[in-house]
Amino acid sequence: VLCVSQDFDFFYFVQQWPGSYCDTQNSCCYPTTGKPAADFGIHGLWPNYKDGSYPSNCDSNNPFQQSQISDLRSSLQRNWPTLACPSGNGVQFWTHEWEKHGTCSESLLKQHDYFEAALDLKQRANLLRALTNAGIQPDGELYSLSSIKGAIKDAIGYTPYIECNVDASRNSQLYQVYLCVDTSGSGFIECPVFPKGKCGSQVEFPTF
Ligand code: 5GP
Ligand code: 5GP
Ligand code: 5GP
Numbered sequence: 001v002l003c004v005s006q007d008f009d010f011f012y013f014v015q016q017w018p019g020s021y022c023d024t025q026n027s028c029c030y031p032t033t034g035k036p037a038a039d040f041g042i043h044g045l046w047p048n049y050k051d052g053s054y055p056s057n058c059d060s061n062n063p064f065q066q067s068q069i070s071d072l073r074s075s076l077q078r079n080w081p082t083l084a085c086p087s088g089n090g091v092q093f094w095t096h097e098w099e100k101h102g103t104c105s106e107s108l109l110k111q112h113d114y115f116e117a118a119l120d121l122k123q124r125a126n127l128l129r130a131l132t133n134a135g136i137q138p139d140g141e142l143y144s145l146s147s148i149k150g151a152i153k154d155a156i157g158y159t160p161y162i163e164c165n166v167d168a169s170r171n172s173q174l175y176q177v178y179l180c181v182d183t184s185g186s187g188f189i190e191c192p193v194f195p196k197g198k199c200g201s202q203v204e205f206p207t208f
Contacts, residue, residue, distance in 0.1 A: 007055070007107055007108070009050040010180050010189060011045050011181040011183070012044075012046045012181075012191075013045050014043040014178050015041065017176070017208070018036055018038070018039075018083055018208045019038075019208030021175070022208065023167045023173075024168065028083040029083065029088075031088060032088065033081075036078075036083070038138065041080060041083075044097045045097075045102070046101045050192035050193055057103065057104075058106070059104075060099075063099065064098040077090055108184060109185050114185070118185075125156050125179055129155070130155030130156060138206060138207050140205070140207050141204070142203065142204055142205075143205055152177065158188045159190065160179050161194045161195055162178075164199035167204065171200075172198075172202075173204040174203050178191070179191075
């Protein structure tokens, strides 16, 4: 039989809390389309290997093409907003994510389907609802890392990885949430490996 080499083992589906992107030393810029909703936004859908390494920039012959995602554009603006400076309309961020990460799963998900898969995953992993239902709110208070992880696990069924960053006063805060997804991009799985990094045992959940 003809056997195609394994491109990657699973995806990290990564969502970012905008309040924690914006309140750091570096600050942020709202997109040209306006301040995003006070909700988690997509950062990316990243092919990964189970040894923790990952492929990147896999096909320079398959650049991001706006024409492929025209039907998804308004949903991407709402659910995958850019916060980097200077302000952009999102195209720069989606281009970066497609070219660095999306091209590494192109044999399984064409450009349109890659972005649609990420949007569908966000609908199925409503992190803000999971947290607020457990009394964990973006109010600038401190919450235990274990309560945050537990609330997400209870709501979504899978253990997340939490990435923290620090605010301008060096407080550890909830920045990104990683969930693992099978190679088809359609279902959550338990993570084969977790990223490495430190949070405090108590982390801030900033307002946005
Ligand atoms: P940082 O060094 O800020 O954690 O990550 C910078 C960038 O490297 C991320 O935005 C992402 O593109 C990539 N990256 C970091 N960690 C991982 C990982 O564990 N898996 C994959 N696939 N990409 C990662
Ligand atoms: P990564 O390589 O870390 O996946 O993607 C980060 C790149 O996307 C950086 O070049 C960053 O400037 C750009 N970028 C644009 N908008 C955003 C945003 O809202 N959040 C993050 N984390 N990076 C963004
Ligand atoms: P445990 O395996 O006992 O849950 O955690 C072992 C160590 O990993 C502890 O220092 C804990 O703070 C850290 N840790 C556990 N889960 C996460 C997570 O989701 N994100 C980060 N950054 N550290 C974690």
